[in-house]
Amino acid sequence: MTERDQRETRERKGLIIVHTGNGKGKTTAALGMLLRAWGHGMRPCVIQFIKSRKGRWGEIKAAERLGIEWHRLGDGFVRRHGMARHGMAGHGVARSSDPTEAMDRARETWELAQGKIASGDYDLIILDEFTYPLKEGWVDTERVVAWLGEHKPSGLHLVITGRHAPAELLALADLVTEMGKLKHPYDRGIGAQAGIEF
């Protein structure tokens, strides 16, 4: 293998990237990568494992306008009991009154993610707040790590965000950044800002 080949092999390496910690910027930095990838003409996809109260409208609107594929937890979920819940005002999984439903939604979303990852159709996939179902034990971390080792295409960049990233996931990752909170406006009674936090 020539030096040039080695360099090109390195250059095509798809990374597993984790943004964790208690500070701001985990999802936001993933969105920055999304913008970069889009700028390069790459094929990105976002899968959200939490529906936040604020809904992430800024990024969802932007993704729609850019034609970026974006899946939210429970988008394809059919409730077993009664009506399906739909619409932008959906509750976050953490706030669901039915833990079984929350677990089912998380698992279904991971299955969706597996399909996207294994498809080879993407250059960058963001699993936003994926640490949440891992921490809850709804999706088994060891099985996720083993599955990724077997099925993640070598050229695919995979970005996982969320607090409390499990050690097995950190061990697997190529790049880990911990976003630490030094100062936060909530501490001073300032509310969440459009364009900044959602």
Next chain:
Amino acid sequence: MTERDQRETRERKGLIIVHTGNGKGKTTAALGMLLRAWGHGMRPCVIQFIKSRKGRWGEIKAAERLGIEWHRLGDGFVRRHGMARHGMAGHGVARSSDPTEAMDRARETWELAQGKIASGDYDLIILDEFTYPLKEGWVDTERVVAWLGEHKPSGLHLVITGRHAPAELLALADLVTEMGKLKHPYDRGIGAQAGIEF
């Protein structure tokens, strides 16, 4: 003032945000805010205080396609000695062989930033790597802090990125996140990846 008025006042508060630390994600998280702001139909502007070797092509291409205003260090700079330097292949200020020129470029870029900030024409302004000229002493931190206190429009979100953010700047900021490096692919001989780091 009614409760609703108070809430709306809070909601319109323009934040000063600092992303610092030795980890990845400082500029990238600022780009995520840029994407959010654009999604909300807000008016953003980016001013870069370093020209990196990799050039940040992904985000510059994306910003061009989105119609986002983007200024790079030295774009408008006219050299005193000989020809002006132009073009995408320009050296970073840190690599300039002429420290006086580097200082002049940084100061000129801060003047540009002052004009943009004071204009009231923007909702979000990103001063990328602005800590660099502050740390070098090319732009005086105390004067910057005093100037911002007087001239920053109250509704403007200002994001400042870079390592070694000075204490005076942290004191002024509403939101500070420290990006800490837990693990980095360079440590394992993996090169910078398009769409991820540039």
